[in-house]
Amino acid sequence: MPIVVACPQGHRWNGTKQRASRELAEKGSLPNCSACGFPFRLQISHDIPGTKKTNQYEVLAVFSPYSAEKVEAEKWDPYIYELVDTRTNDRLIWTQYWTVNRKGKWAYGQSPPILEPAWINAAKQQFGIL
Numbered sequence: 001m002p003i004v005v006a007c008p009q010g011h012r013w014n015g016t017k018q019r020a021s022r023e024l025a026e027k028g029s030l031p032n033c034s035a036c037g038f039p040f041r042l043q044i045s046h047d048i049p050g051t052k053k054t055n056q057y058e059v060l061a062v063f064s065p066y067s068a069e070k071v072e073a074e075k076w077d078p079y080i081y082e083l084v085d086t087r088t089n090d091r092l093i094w095t096q097y098w099t100v101n102r103k104g105k106w107a108y109g110q111s112p113p114i115l116e117p118a119w120i121n122a123a124k125q126q127f128g129i130l
């Protein structure tokens with residue numbers, strides 16, 4: 001699912017999506033856009049297979065079970081996201097991870113990350129839904 005990090009005016013975040021996820025997980029928000037002053041947001045679009053439909057989500061909160069040090073040590077960076085469907089206002093949970101590819105660069109994982117049950121509970125607590 002493509003991730004875009006932008007402010008409400010459409011100015012793009014000048015960093016990686018992985019760093020935006022880390023900042024949201026650790027600080028609870030992203031900095032304000034230097035061009036317009038509105039906060040950056042993480043937005044996700046999801047094409048529904050077999051249809052021409054695309055769902056749009058905004059990230060409300062992010063949980064990371066790993067510290068930045070553990071991410072570097074293990075070369076694996078898993079996240080759990082709390083999303084809101086911008087059309088229906090439904091709340092959803094999504095998972096994503098980054099890992100180091102053959103070129104030594106951080107890249108999206110292409111399949112859902114394997115999660116520990118305790119991470120789900122910690123994420124729900126961070127999202128305020130436990």
Ligand SMILES: [Zn+2]
Nearest residue numbers: 007011033036
């Ligand atoms: Zn802006």
